[in-house]
Amino acid sequence: MAPAVILLLGWMLVPLTATLYFSFKKYLPLRGDSLENGLEWVGFQNYTRFVGSSSFWPSVQTTLIIVGSVLVITVILGVLLALLLDQPMWGQGIVRILIISPFFVMPTVSGLVWKNMFMDPINGILAHLFRFFGAEPLQWLSQASLQSIVLIVSWQWLPFATLILLTAIQSLDSEQLEASEMDGAPALSRFWHIILPHLGRAITVVILIQTIFLLSVFAEIFVTTAGAFGTKTLTYLIFQRVLESQNVGLGSAGGVYAIILANIVAIFLMRIVGKNLDR
Amino acid sequence: MGQIVLNKVQKKFDDVEVIPPLDLTIEDGEFAVFVGPSGCGKSTLLRLIAGLEDVTSGSIQINGRESSDIPPAKRGLSMVFQSYALYPHMSVRKNIAFPLRMAKLDKAEIKSRVENAAAVLNLTDYLDRRPGQLSGGQRQRVAIGRAIVREPSAFLFDEPLSNLDAALRVGMRLEISELHKRLDTTMVYVTHDQVEAMTMADKIVVLNAGVIEQVGSPLDLYHNPKNTFVAGFIGSPKMNLMTGEVAEKAGAQTLGVRPEHIAVSDSAGEWSGVVGVSEHLGSDSFFHIHETGLAETITVRADGEVNFKHGDQIFLTPRTDMMHKFDGGGNRIV
Ligand SMILES: Nc1ncnc2c1ncn2[C@@H]1O[C@H](COP(=O)(O)OP(=O)(O)OP(=O)(O)O)[C@@H](O)[C@H]1O
Ligand SMILES: [Mg+2]
Numbered sequence: 209m210a211p212a213v214i215l216l217l218g219w220m221l222v223p224l225t226a227t228l229y230f231s232f233k234k235y236l237p238l239r240g241d242s243l244e245n246g247l248e249w250v251g252f253q254n255y256t257r258f259v260g261s262s263s264f265w266p267s268v269q270t271t272l273i274i275v276g277s278v279l280v281i282t283v284i285l286g287v288l289l290a291l292l293l294d295q296p297m298w299g300q301g302i303v304r305i306l307i308i309s310p311f312f313v314m315p316t317v318s319g320l321v322w323k324n325m326f327m328d329p330i331n332g333i334l335a336h337l338f339r340f341f342g343a344e345p346l347q348w349l350s351q352a353s354l355q356s357i358v359l360i361v362s363w364q365w366l367p368f369a370t371l372i373l374l375t376a377i378q379s380l381d382s383e384q385l386e387a388s389e390m391d392g393a394p395a396l397s398r399f400w401h402i403i404l405p406h407l408g409r410a411i412t413v414v415i416l417i418q419t420i421f422l423l424s425v426f427a428e429i430f431v432t433t434a435g436a437f438g439t440k441t442l443t444y445l446i447f448q449r450v451l452e453s454q455n456v457g458l459g460s461a462g463g464v465y466a467i468i469l470a471n472i473v474a475i476f477l478m479r480i481v482g483k484n485l486d487r
Numbered sequence: 488m489g490q491i492v493l494n495k496v497q498k499k500f501d502d503v504e505v506i507p508p509l510d511l512t513i514e515d516g517e518f519a520v521f522v523g524p525s526g527c528g529k530s531t532l533l534r535l536i537a538g539l540e541d542v543t544s545g546s547i548q549i550n551g552r553e554s555s556d557i558p559p560a561k562r563g564l565s566m567v568f569q570s571y572a573l574y575p576h577m578s579v580r581k582n583i584a585f586p587l588r589m590a591k592l593d594k595a596e597i598k599s600r601v602e603n604a605a606a607v608l609n610l611t612d613y614l615d616r617r618p619g620q621l622s623g624g625q626r627q628r629v630a631i632g633r634a635i636v637r638e639p640s641a642f643l644f645d646e647p648l649s650n651l652d653a654a655l656r657v658g659m660r661l662e663i664s665e666l667h668k669r670l671d672t673t674m675v676y677v678t679h680d681q682v683e684a685m686t687m688a689d690k691i692v693v694l695n696a697g698v699i700e701q702v703g704s705p706l707d708l709y710h711n712p713k714n715t716f717v718a719g720f721i722g723s724p725k726m727n728l729m730t731g732e733v734a735e736k737a738g739a740q741t742l743g744v745r746p747e748h749i750a751v752s753d754s755a756g757e758w759s760g761v762v763g764v765s766e767h768l769g770s771d772s773f774f775h776i777h778e779t780g781l782a783e784t785i786t787v788r789a790d791g792e793v794n795f796k797h798g799d800q801i802f803l804t805p806r807t808d809m810m811h812k813f814d815g816g817g818n819r820i821v
Binding site: 381383384386387388389390391392393394397401402405406408 | 537538539558559560564565566568569570572573574575576577585586589590633637
């Protein structure tokens with residue numbers, strides 16, 4: 209085997225085996241369990257307990273809602289923004305950099321900025337805006353907690369989608385658009401019949417890459433709601449089990465569930481959009 | 488149906504005048520060819536007619552209707568692009584049907600028109616393929632199919648054959664000419680290949696830097712070129728243009744004679760020279776003659792059997808009735 213393959217296998221297999229190993233053990237470091245003393249084999253107990261917890265299904269649901277909503281928002285807005293940025297306009301270079309910039313802000317930082325600068329019910333910019341229009345400021349992170357998380361994460365990922373879609377739009381042969389114009393297609397039909405199919409592959413790439421990262425969204429939740437108000441994703445639940453409850457075995461079982469969920473989502477996505485890739 | 492009239496049409500890109508004001512009439516049913524060197528504004532002129540570019544000033548009439556302000560789709564014209572511009576994600580059938588779908592024709596009508604066009608263009612077996620699965624010639628035919636189903640009042644072609652190999656080009660040239668005979672629709676065809684222009688056109692428009700140098704039938708341009716530019720551009724190999732003593736004796740600044748109007752001999756003739764490169768095509772032979780004292784090289788065309796070698800002494804006799812005289816401004820002296 210080539211060294212790269214061995215490295216890659218080790219890279220993936222070591223954490224995976226460790227997770228699998230712990231998920232079948234009772235491992236509560238604070239109660240004196242340690243690797244030196246040997247861990248008690250508990251079979252599938254961690255697995256049944258993890259699923260049995262009342263937080264499990266809501267966390268799966270929350271995860272899927274966040275992933276789904278962010279995908280829809282970033283793809284739709286990304287296409288629109290890319291169309292807009294493709295138009296010749298004054299100050300194009302600067303506008304493009306501005307649009308891309310959120311991508312360079314670390315998730316933790318952007319979570320904090322949104323929480324304290326925009327969504328703070330007393331001093332946040334949005335609160336001032338609401339008051340300016342005579343409305344009662346929204347308690348963003350408690351009253352519309354899930355929507356707020358979706359908003360923050362979408363803001364983070366919109367630049368990525370826009371950038372990929374913009375390069376795709378720019379690769380469209382302008383003669384195709386002119387031909388469709390001569391064929392009598394109005395602007396909306398040109399978008400629908402020519403531009404959108406041309407973007408199919410880029411949209412697929414955006415969806416697949418974003419899904420991988422969105423399934424493990426964490427920092428944005430950690431610094432804003434800390435998993436409260438129905439924003440506990442599967443990743444966040446595992447974090448709580450391992451670090452807050454100090455139950456490594458239970459957390460590891462959750463990790464295995466997360467892997468399974470990711471695979472189900474991936475297979476599902478491949479079915480729907482993956483056929484775009486082999487054209 | 489299908490008359491196109493350009494009236495003082497001018498086009499500037501920013502401050503660069505690509506087409507100075509020009510007048511041109513293309514009659515109904517005519518096959519008009521725009522020729523000229525690269526960058527002379529052929530495509531721009533075609534795109535102005537199509538409506539893909541706006542005129543800076545002047546007006547365009549199509550079918551007697553003022554069209555400068557009408558959007559491309561409403562001008563009743565079809566265009567075939569150099570890159571074919573097929574829609575890659577649609578099957579051949581959908582590509583050809585696209586303009587009809589946009590015109591909201593009913594399904595049965597679309598189907599019959601598409602199948603008709605496919606039959607005319609030998610595409611019936613490929614209707615369910617994607618453009619990416621077709622050869623260059625087949626793609627070209629799909630592009631033409633998409634243009635003819637709309638039954639436009641005129642077709643516009645922008646160098647449609649330039650991506651094809653030589654053999655296919657000759658075949659498609661015939662097909663397009665045949666299509667024109669059958670449909671009897673106005674066609675405007677852009678090319679930089681003067682052979683295409685000569686063989687296909689009813690009317691050739693020779694362009695140079697956006698200016699129309701001459702308009703006429705192929706034979707008219709061949710026999711009576713208005714100036715040295717047209718004389719040099721039409722005909723293959725190019726007309727020999729000579730200056731100096733020989734021209735002055737004929738009362739001209741420049742004297743032109745085509746390669747096919749010079750007789751060659753190994754013993755006697757009016758001019759003499761030394762054979763440089765010879766090109767044997769089988770049917771004809773072209774000789775490039777040096778050291779004639781007339782021009783740097785004189786090209787002559789002789790029968791395929793005539794055989795001179797590099798360095799041979801050769802004698803030339805031009806046909807005096809086939810000489811073209813031009814004045815100091817390069818214009819023909821009648
Ligand atoms: N969109 C544009 N903006 C600025 N200048 C342009 C534009 N399109 C064409 N031109 C200029 O107009 C001139 C004519 O271009 P055009 O494409 O009509 O040439 P052409 O005769 O079709 O040449 P070719 O045989 O190479 O296709 C060229 O000098 C070109 O640089
Ligand atoms: Mg051109």
